[in-house]
Amino acid sequence: MSGYLLRGVSVLGEQKVDVLIDGGIISEVSKKPLAPTGVRTIDCDGLIAMPGLVDLHTHLREPGREDSETVESGSAAAALGGFVAIHAMANTNPVADTAGVVEQVYRLGREAGWCDVRPVGAVTVGLHGTQLAELAAMAHSAAHVRVFSDDGKCVADPILMRRALEYVKAFDGVIAQHAQEPRLTEDAQMNEGFVSSQLGLRGWPAVAEESIISRDVLLAEHVGSRLHVCHVSTAGSVEIVRWAKSRGVMVTAEVTPHHLLLTDELARSYDPRYKVNPPLRRDEDVQALRQGLADGTIDAVATDHAPHPLEDKECEWSSAAFGMIGLQSALSVVQTAMIETGLMTWSEVSDRMSTRPARIGSLRDHGRPIAVGEPAHVVLVDPRGKSVFTLEGNASKSRNSPFLGMELHGRIEATFLRGRATVLDGKLAG
Amino acid sequence: MKRHLLSASDLSYEDAILILDTAEELAKLVDGPVKKLPTLRGRTIVNLFYEDSTRTRISFEAAAKRLSADVINFTAKGSSVSKGESLKDTALTLQAMGADAVIVRHSASGAAHQLAASGWIAGSVINAGDGTHEHPSQALLDAFTMRRHLRDSKGDLAGVRVTIVGDVLHSRVARSNVLLLATLGAEVTLVAPPTLMPFGVEQWPCDISYDLDRVLPRTEALMMLRVQGERMNNAFFPSMREYSRGYGLDDKRASALSPEAIVMHPGPMNRGLEISAGAADGLRSVIVEQVANGVSVRMAILYLLLGGASIEEVSL
Missing domain, CATH: 3.40.50.1370 (Aspartate/ornithine carbamoyltransferase)
Structure with missing residues (x-):
């Protein structure tokens, strides 16, 4: 049996249809019941089908820190989270700043087979922010890199940022900026505000993000280039992106699931699971981010899945590593923050988690509608289900999730990559 | 408890x-x-x-x-x-x-x-x-000291006017004092150059001032915080002398305090920077007593x- 019949599935919350997946594509969509032979039938009563999710921002840690994540374990977690394509960030060791490293990550992704792993290339050699990496070599490698980022570090030097924006136009690349003014955030530990003033933790001010985004949208406008802003976290950043888009600047932006749900109040526990970069912000920021995502100012939800070994989180807050894992919980968090609140429809969630991220990453094969002839990248979600993210169900090699033990809406039932089930019944389908 | x-x-x-x-x-x-x-x-x-x-x-x-x-x-x-x-x-x-x-x-x-x-x-x-x-035990000993001098060792500190001066931003003593003194009903004013006030301090249960001389005459308990000279390297203030001129307790300022007021310091002191020797050892000083308390x-x-x-x- 090679194919699947999705019996009575609601595509993006619309009326029920039968969907036939065969030969790697969606071969039939019918309002009347289909009765094909030689395929496995999945009863989809109550389930929603969406185009497979695309993540623009994943840290897989391989090569270098295979103790916290590998391409295999991270992409398995992605499949369980409904993802069919992920972008592996460049801050590995060695840094993904050459064709050799991006090809290695690409190949490891193919071998694992859980989802399409698209390496992100570093903008500067070693992420040092001083010299452009060989961007064209990475673009023309087997890995076909289109997204370039020094994520984890900001391309702070304005002339280097300008040149990078210009240079990648030659191969339709995009610079994904980690917007963080370094001098304003030296030794910064959490959002700068009332909570940080009480906790005595060094503040990470909103202006450190907003000043870089302001500069970069002006640069992108000046040179006519495409800019993508990683993990927007403040109300002010949303306003700047909205303003830039209204001027016609080619800017796109992403928000993480955790910034849509959690606030800096959680830092009061001094539990380093809540330490992340950019930091959790105020409730006003959370509301503005939700609004920005709902009205399309923010184009995409991106996980910023950042695995860290236990010892890097089981220590003093100021010594702990920044970051949270998020692939498996992403869709549930988005449902909780955006669907259950009535801010977005499933169709809009699909736009922000599949269509637009695929377009930003120049993935022609992804983010396609569920229609006859399209590649069969599909995720099946039970929106009525509730799930508690637990360690038993966690496929990542790390456990630094802020959502552990938290009940969230929705449950991912199955994921199909080119018609092949990577996840069935909520479990990896080997 | x-x-x-x-x-x-x-x-x-x-x-x-x-x-x-x-x-x-x-x-x-x-x-x-x-x-x-x-x-x-x-x-x-x-x-x-x-x-x-x-x-x-x-x-x-x-x-x-x-x-x-x-x-x-x-x-x-x-x-x-x-x-x-x-x-x-x-x-x-x-x-x-x-x-x-x-x-x-x-x-x-x-x-x-x-x-x-x-x-x-x-x-x-x-x-x-x-x-x-x-640094909660420091705040408790400070409150104990204030209560002994200003409230005859009884009850709370309702209405006692406390001024805390100096590097509030980096001070755990200030944070604990503001919280405990609010619990005990004291009226606290923080005094520092704006660079040494924490972002978000407006929401603390106390008043803020940048002008020590204006606050001194009505102060009943004056707490001077230690200021590290290295702070000037991060542009918190231009020089130690400028800091001292604006926010140090020198002999002249000490004499602007009411005779009943007490002068406190959590130690260790930078004599000549945030507090002069005359003020540290003067009649109003209860700094050594704080240690015993x-x-x-x-x-x-x-x-x-x-x-x-x-x-x-x-x-x-």
């Missing part, structure tokens, strides 16, 4: 008054013929100090010993911490030794919270200063947290 003392905000009004009253009683007892009380005999108290602080450590040590507890001093220097042992492993080691209370001083804000919340140790955790966060207050904290035999029982 809670099991741990991590923040001055852990203390209800009743808790705070109970500690101050208990400290008064204990002070009277140890001033008498009995220098040492047997209330915590057989209990083990660990001084876990990741940061140099001789005065706080010996104050807690003296308090514990006067209550007959066994004291283990665990300092970062010369211990396995300097070789990079994690907070967790140190905590597990102390737990294995059967510590009834751990008094922790750490350069990281929140270290005491983490020790208390982790489940690594079963005993009480007392925060003896964590990073730029809090520190022992009484810390005795009360240990006594109440560890639930020692009752004072009446002991004094018989």
Whole structure:
């Protein structure tokens, strides 16, 4: 049996249809019941089908820190989270700043087979922010890199940022900026505000993000280039992106699931699971981010899945590593923050988690509608289900999730990559 | 009262008054013929100090010993911490030794919270200063000192006008004092150059001023905070002299205080920077007394947290 019949599935919350997946594509969509032979039938009563999710921002840690994540374990977690394509960030060791490293990550992704792993290339050699990496070599490698980022570090030097924006136009690349003014955030530990003033933790001010985004949208406008802003976290950043888009600047932006749900109040526990970069912000920021995502100012939800070994989180807050894992919980968090609140429809969630991220990453094969002839990248979600993210169900090699033990809406039932089930019944389908 | 003392905000009004009253009683007892009380005999108290602080450590040590507890001093220097042992492993080691209370001083804000919340140790955790966060026992001894001088050692500090001057941004003493003094009803004004005020300070339960001279005449308790000269390297202020001119307590400013006002400093002082020798040693200064009161207050904290035999029982 090679194919699947999705019996009575609601595509993006619309009326029920039968969907036939065969030969790697969606071969039939019918309002009347289909009765094909030689395929496995999945009863989809109550389930929603969406185009497979695309993540623009994943840290897989391989090569270098295979103790916290590998391409295999991270992409398995992605499949369980409904993802069919992920972008592996460049801050590995060695840094993904050459064709050799991006090809290695690409190949490891193919071998694992859980989802399409698209390496992100570093903008500067070693992420040092001083010299452009060989961007064209990475673009023309087997890995076909289109997204370039020094994520984890900001391309702070304005002339280097300008040149990078210009240079990648030659191969339709995009610079994904980690917007963080370094001098304003030296030794910064959490959002700068009332909570940080009480906790005595060094503040990470909103202006450190907003000043870089302001500069970069002006640069992108000046040179006519495409800019993508990683993990927007403040109300002010949303306003700047909205303003830039209204001027016609080619800017796109992403928000993480955790910034849509959690606030800096959680830092009061001094539990380093809540330490992340950019930091959790105020409730006003959370509301503005939700609004920005709902009205399309923010184009995409991106996980910023950042695995860290236990010892890097089981220590003093100021010594702990920044970051949270998020692939498996992403869709549930988005449902909780955006669907259950009535801010977005499933169709809009699909736009922000599949269509637009695929377009930003120049993935022609992804983010396609569920229609006859399209590649069969599909995720099946039970929106009525509730799930508690637990360690038993966690496929990542790390456990630094802020959502552990938290009940969230929705449950991912199955994921199909080119018609092949990577996840069935909520479990990896080997 | 809670099991741990991590923040001055852990203390209800009743808790705070109970500690101050208990400290008064204990002070009277140890001033008498009995220098040492047997209330915590057989209990083990660990001084876990990741940061140099001789005065706080010996104050807690003296308090514990006067209550007959066994004291283990665990300092970062010369211990396995300097070789990079994690907070967790140190905590597990102390737990294995059967510590009834751990008094922790750490350069990281929140270290005491983490020790208390982790489940690594079963005993009480007392925060003896964590990073730029809090130092609740200092706030208690400050309140004790103010109450002695301004409220005849009784009740709360309702209406007492307290001015705290200096590097509020980096001061755990200021944070704990603001919280505790609000609980006790005092009216607190923080004075510092704007660069040394924390972002978000407007939401603290106190007033803010950038002008020391305007605040001085109505001040009843003036607390000068230590200012580190290195701060000028990060553009917090242009020079030590400029800081001192604007925010230092010199002899002239000291004379602008009312005769009943008291001058306090948590120590160690930078004489000539935030406070002149004349002001530090002047008639209004209660700085040395603060040190003595520190022992009484810390005795009360240990006594109440560890639930020692009752004072009446002991004094018989």
